[in-house]
């Protein structure tokens with residue numbers, strides 16, 4: 001196996017560095033002349049392996065972080081700011097302007113996605129297109145939420161005009177595996193609902209935001225979107241310590257989420273929207289269609305090298321079929337092509353974290369010391385930026401790979417005799433996002449489904465786990481998530497119900513009528529947005 005592929009297609013070659021020398025605060029692209037950090041890809045551009053320099057980003061300090069926070073707080077203006085009080089149609093117009101400009105940057109963003117995080121070309125394109133669609137769907141959904149609340153209700157002699165209002169200042173932090181899509185799945189609904197934001201890109205997948213900075217600046221009023229670069233500890237920590245953050249929106253690691261929450265001096269006011277670790281299992285029953293189960297388990301465990309929170313991270317296979325499953329599954333894994341993201345048919349691609357192969361090797365060593373074997377021929381073959389997926393069998397509870405979220409190319413297989421075994425493990429696990437269930441007999445499936453829906457938040461019948469389509473709820477139990485994301489749910493998660501109530505009498509009703517007729521209030525309105 002080699003990681004030093006040459007022949008990079010012309011349009012994907014790095015000809016110019018992306019030296020990001022500005023950051024966005026208060027509607028201005030601020031020039032930065034201080035310290036910068038170089039951004040490297042683990043993909044080599046030369047035959048002798050060497051990480052490729054892609055550009056640089058500002059290493060901002062506490063001062064710039066607090067400046068961005070101040071801008072967001074001022075734009076919120078204790079709820080009196082332009083953005084949180086703006087008419088729904090005007091906020092929609094800003095978002096439409098943004099998405100129109102964003103669409104023109106597809107090629108630049110897709111190219112950087114490939115270089116920065118090693119995502120293959122079709123998945124990188126999908127990430128961009130899915131994000132555009134997500135924004136467009138969010139606009140439509142927001143209009144629908146507005147239409148549904150453009151009315152009065154009356155109970156016990158009290159009229160109520162109930163809508164959803166913003167929460168305040170949102171600190172947004174996204175993950176490296178979906179640096180565009182998942183970051184925007186937080187940022188866009190947060191902005192749409194009238195919140196103001198400070199956003200810091202993940203450690204990897206940061207330069208791909210550069211082409212979009214101007215679109216943010218051009219589309220939203222000053223202070224609504226502020227974009228910072230730098231280390232989380234230096235930049236995000238002081239923002240939390242200020243106590244001025246109303247929502248922490250983070251998809252990533254629970255260690256960072258916990259550390260940031262703890263810094264907030266007024267924890268009860270802090271709302272959380274979190275997508276954290278998961279250890280989604282597949283359960284393959286003896287009557288499962290084996291070809292289908294294997295196909296889906298390959299996609300589930302190894303799409304983007306297993307670096308997805310929804311990836312299948314442990315496979316439970318019934319003992320009656322485990323031998324056959326292991327044989328076919330291992331052969332399918334070994335047949336997957338490892339190549340650079342732009343190469344035809346690249347299914348496995350370089351890992352963006354330089355220390356990931358060593359970590360995966362630790363998991364393999366630990367499991368093999370405790371009795372597991374690497375059952376596929378190529379499992380564990382290592383290059384400078386990759387470790388070929390190892391299929392480990394038989395795996396048991398004493399092994400690290402049983403418990404830890406590997407977030408990379410290693411596949412533990414556990415065989416079971418009694419269905420209670422995987423169910424007990426799932427009940428004991430810290431995580432509760434999704435499960436894949438493979439089988440056919442309805443009498444067996446029915447009680448299992450009834451249990452599994454109470455252990456996780458999505459049961460995928462004869463298919464791998466996934467977040468999409470984005471209109472479906474994406475969440476998790478236990479340590480896997482706080483709040484729910486989807487086109488609709490995210491708008492709810494970033495807002496709160498708030499309403500105007502008035503007793504039904506002539507005096508109040510005359511005022512309400514005048515409020516409606518004059519259109520003087522942006523909140524009290526029964527207009528139907530087209």
Ligand code: G3H
Nearest residue numbers: 308309310465466467468
């Ligand atoms: O990292 C976790 C992502 O939400 C997974 O999304 O299922 O669309 O790959 P996906």
